[in-house]
Amino acid sequence: MAKKEIIIESALKLFSTKGFEGTSVREIAAEAGVNVAMISYYFGSKEKLFESVVEHRASFLKGVFADLVNNTSLSAIEKIDFIIDQTIERKLSNSQFQHILHRELSLEHRPQLRDAISDILLRNMDPVKIIIKNGINDGEFNQVDIELTLTTMLGTVHYLLTSDIMCRKILGKKEGFSPFQNKQLKKRLSEHTKQLMRSHLLNK
Amino acid sequence: MAKKEIIIESALKLFSTKGFEGTSVREIAAEAGVNVAMISYYFGSKEKLFESVVEHRASFLKGVFADLVNNTSLSAIEKIDFIIDQTIERKLSNSQFQHILHRELSLEHRPQLRDAISDILLRNMDPVKIIIKNGINDGEFNQVDIELTLTTMLGTVHYLLTSDIMCRKILGKKEGFSPFQNKQLKKRLSEHTKQLMRSHLLNK
């Protein structure tokens, strides 16, 4: 792995556990095993390093639901099922990055970065909106509040993700339980959300 | 208002918009219109001031759902309706404080504070769990995943609350729209969540 990338990954790790202002460039340099000056040398500043971290990771989160809109072999609810599983998979396996994004989003300095982040998080929103809208127009779905239905889907996953402590307390698990690597949790979350969305969306 | 309280309120405001490490004691002192030394004088340290902020605000969030469990004049779903409205009301009118709590929760230093915060956030969880459980036992509710149903309720509200930017983008609103003071949003969120929970919980 290139040294530049090692720095980015080290920064990702530290930013996610200690926050941006809570992490010093010296800590990042130590974690990456490089000289402090290398950060200015490669990225120009701590802030620009942060932006590089976001860009680097965001590239993994490319839009994948766009194709789904015009897919005719799946019913609308089957598409929703697929979206739910993808969303859970992504968010759980990128929990560190999710923490960074949401934390930055809740802060009010660096407004242009906030804007970029909300774009990343909502990148997949439009296709899903259309899928729900089509489901409604075709009579397959009830006339639900589209935006808030989306909010519910994302919010359910995200709320569990807030912290391992929260997750354990919500689920009543013991100290040792590591929520974000747990396969059973993933399945449980998937089944709950799918069932929830079916009763919410499908005509009775 | 006592000077000590002015400091706490100033700290709340700054911590919520700039984060704990992103806010200096000098900024807090300036915002409160007091000498920097007063913060050490009253609270001992910046960290202890933070704890005071949390304590001070947490006292407003006393448990209010405990009585609801043994209330016999309301049906289970009516209790859920009440809980939804209360939760929305509380979270929206304390959005600054909610930001602080969730941000701290997603960080991994100050573990004992994290624990205290998750307790505050989940303080009302147990009575709600029991209400759902009773609803299931009485045959009024479907056999849902209790903990994740709760997660959905809290997560839906919380996800909108993440930031005004997110909220605007999700709802497709213009720049000027102030989500957290908006009455219409409150109503829309309330209706969506109630409807969602009814189709999820009630036997078909």
Add this chain to the structure above:
DNA sequence: TTTAAAACTAAACAAATGTTTAATTAAAAT
């Protein structure tokens, strides 16, 4: 009115911060 405690201040403190400098080593190009 005197005394004691509390509230408040400006200045100083050491430590940590992000960044730059100037020098050196390594790699690539000529």
Add this chain to the structure above:
DNA sequence: ATTTTAATTAAACATTTGTTTAGTTTTAAA
């Protein structure tokens, strides 16, 4: 083999950080 560019280093830079000090003013008690 020589030159040029890139990578890397330790040290220094100026600020900012949270906190303390030592002194003053205000308030309350005796």
